[in-house]
Amino acid sequence: MPATDPNAPLRVTIAGFGQAGRCHAGAWKAMDNVEIVGVYSLRPDHEAADIAALCGPDVPVFGDYRQMLDTVDSDFASICTLHDTHADYVIEAASRGLHLLIEKPICLTPEELFAVRKAVKDAGIRAFAGFQEFHYGQLETTIDAVKKGYLGDLHLAQIEYYNGIGVWTPQHWWAKTKAIGGSSMLFCGCHPLMMMMNVMEGRRIAEVTALDTHSSSHHFAALEYKATQVNLLRFEDGAIGQVTSCLDSLHPYYWRNTLVGSQGSLIDTRIHSRNMVAGLDTKGWSDLATRSINDAGDIKYDMFVPMFERILANLRTDAPMPYSDFDRAWEMHRILFACDEAARTGKPVSPDAYLPT
Ligand SMILES: NC(=O)c1ccc[n+]([C@@H]2O[C@H](COP(=O)([O-])OP(=O)(O)OC[C@H]3O[C@@H](n4cnc5c(N)ncnc54)[C@H](O)[C@@H]3O)[C@@H](O)[C@H]2O)c1
Numbered sequence: 416m417p418a419t420d421p422n423a424p425l426r427v428t429i430a431g432f433g434q435a436g437r438c439h440a441g442a443w444k445a446m447d448n449v450e451i452v453g454v455y456s457l458r459p460d461h462e463a464a465d466i467a468a469l470c471g472p473d474v475p476v477f478g479d480y481r482q483m484l485d486t487v488d489s490d491f492a493s494i495c496t497l498h499d500t501h502a503d504y505v506i507e508a509a510s511r512g513l514h515l516l517i518e519k520p521i522c523l524t525p526e527e528l529f530a531v532r533k534a535v536k537d538a539g540i541r542a543f544a545g546f547q548e549f550h551y552g553q554l555e556t557t558i559d560a561v562k563k564g565y566l567g568d569l570h571l572a573q574i575e576y577y578n579g580i581g582v583w584t585p586q587h588w589w590a591k592t593k594a595i596g597g598s599s600m601l602f603c604g605c606h607p608l609m610m611m612m613n614v615m616e617g618r619r620i621a622e623v624t625a626l627d628t629h630s631s632s633h634h635f636a637a638l639e640y641k642a643t644q645v646n647l648l649r650f651e652d653g654a655i656g657q658v659t660s661c662l663d664s665l666h667p668y669y670w671r672n673t674l675v676g677s678q679g680s681l682i683d684t685r686i687h688s689r690n691m692v693a694g695l696d697t698k699g700w701s702d703l704a705t706r707s708i709n710d711a712g713d714i715k716y717d718m719f720v721p722m723f724e725r726i727l728a729n730l731r732t733d734a735p736m737p738y739s740d741f742d743r744a745w746e747m748h749r750i751l752f753a754c755d756e757a758a759r760t761g762k763p764v765s766p767d768a769y770l771p772t
Pocket residue numbers: 431432433434435436456457458462495496497498518519520545546547585586602714
């Protein structure tokens with residue numbers, strides 16, 4: 416049964432109006448039959464004019480999250496606040512029956528992860544995670560190439576994510592902290608790890624190991640965690656995964672995929688496949704003409720539109736939600752916490768250590 420009435424407007428609240436909150440607002444405004452009914456801002460005085468311009472002059476702005484939930488009737492909440500509030504805000508909204516889009520990461524600790532999952536399941540609401548990058552362009556093409564079998568059975572998947580969280584980054588003031596940013600994996604490494612979950616869909620991870628390090632450049636000296644972490648994943652079927660989260664690189668934002676399987680390989684936007692179409696040169700590469708992921712270091716609302724369309728279709732017509740559904744994100748966080756423990760202890764960790772009791 417659809418979660419919401421397909422003919423009634425979906426009433427949406429947005430919590431947090433920074434870079435992500437603005438993208439959510441722009442994407443919701445682009446949807447049919449959706450009304451933004453309230454915005455919670457950490458700095459209402461500072462952001463009221465922008466909220467009015469983007470969401471509409473009559474949309475009420477709140478300086479208190481719970482007050483917003485108590486005051487306006489809504490069906491859905493977009494959680495775009497800082498990481499240390501996510502779990503609490505999700506639980507609060509779920510307990511009121513709101514469906515949710517939660518910006519990554521869902522939470523900062525395994526305990527919060529279990530609590531959030533319980534709240535979502537107990538409330539029977541639908542939840543989605545903010546990984547818009549899998550719903551268009553290069554990454555969607557890559558996942559689809561794997562699903563269609565063009566690479567055969569993958570035995571090696573390397574997903575590498577490079578960013579530079581220096582003082583020039585607007586989020587630097589909070590992203591640099593362990594208390595809010597969390598770790599290299601929690602702040603950004605969750606993106607390539609979620610990509611790994613998508614290309615290796617259906618396979619279980621037996622064990623992870625990880626190493627971390629940091630740049631000696633003064634640009635990254637304020638980061639409270641080691642910004643570079645390389646994680647090795649051993650799958651139960653013998654396949655190997657490698658996820659790199661490097662947040663102290665000086666080069667422009669760069670995302671690199673290397674997938675190797677029994678029928679071919681895909682590296683970034685080049686594919687070599689033995690079963691895709693007849694007549695291809697067995698010594699050559701074919702180029703995939705698709706929007707590059709490498710402009711996603713600076714997010715814009717149009718990048719969120721395809722994911723929002725799928726969220727609405729899921730709520731209104733029960734259409735499947737690929738790539739960024741809550742259960743997949745929950746599983747990814749379990750692996751993430753195992754990776755962070757492996758980096759901290761230098762020992763292999765089984766993700767099954769992170770199962771709710
Ligand atoms: N899905 C994605 O690609 C993507 C991209 C960016 C951020 N995010 C996620 O979205 C969430 C919010 O991140 P963001 O980039 O929007 O953060 P942001 O720093 O742009 O804004 C977050 C909040 O902090 C407040 N804020 C900003 N500067 C402030 C200051 N100087 N003093 C006090 N408050 C200030 C803003 O009002 C806003 O409510 C996080 O979970 C983040 O990881 C996701």
